[in-house]
Amino acid sequence: MKTTLSLNKNYEFRRLYSRGKSYASPLVVIYCSKNHGTLNRLGITVGAKVGKAVRRNRVRRRIREIYRLNADRLKTGWDIVVVARAKAAEATYRDIESEFLKAAERLSLIRK
Template sequence: MVASAPLLKKRFSFRRHERLRRRKDYELAFRHGSRRHTQNFTIILRPNGLKFSRLGVTVGKKVGNAVKRNRVKRCLREFFRLHKHTLPPSHDVVIVAKKDAATLAYHDVREELAAMLIRNNRI
């Protein structure tokens, strides 16, 4: 079991190269990505030509103050970290939070995003 621990750690990590960091990457996703909508989120998927998926999170000021926005971002990053192996490989995933996203607990975020992925045959 000790030998498999590094593999699990790697599988459920959220490494720097798995994040969208450049403005150009966000612009390409917004311009050319396909959109999926849920009650509290808009998910934009765009093929990236890499061997792994990357996550970008956008939470505007309409969601709430900095504390609320940061909490939403943490929940979305945690969802990606735990479910990235079920997402389509080689895609950039940008999740845009809508106004009421700050009222959700993590399990609500998980259920809403997982339901969207199942509905769109991604899991």
């Protein structure tokens, strides 16, 4: 099983927002940039527009699980930030998963 590290520092998120490649869908925005390691690092951002804490945490858990189940399909050595949009709170798990995979494909994060 692959290990995934978390992005925690504000400067790591800002670096991805300013220099990383991005793809926006109605439910999520994904930013990615190559890192100098062999592991992926994941950051998840769910803003207050998504709803109160219970809804934000539910969306965060869904995104984390989507990433976990599809981590073996993703290339390694990338920093990835997933930003949930307000519509993600009403979306189903399958909708978020399909948007995540479509965005990852567009950003060339999926292995061939």
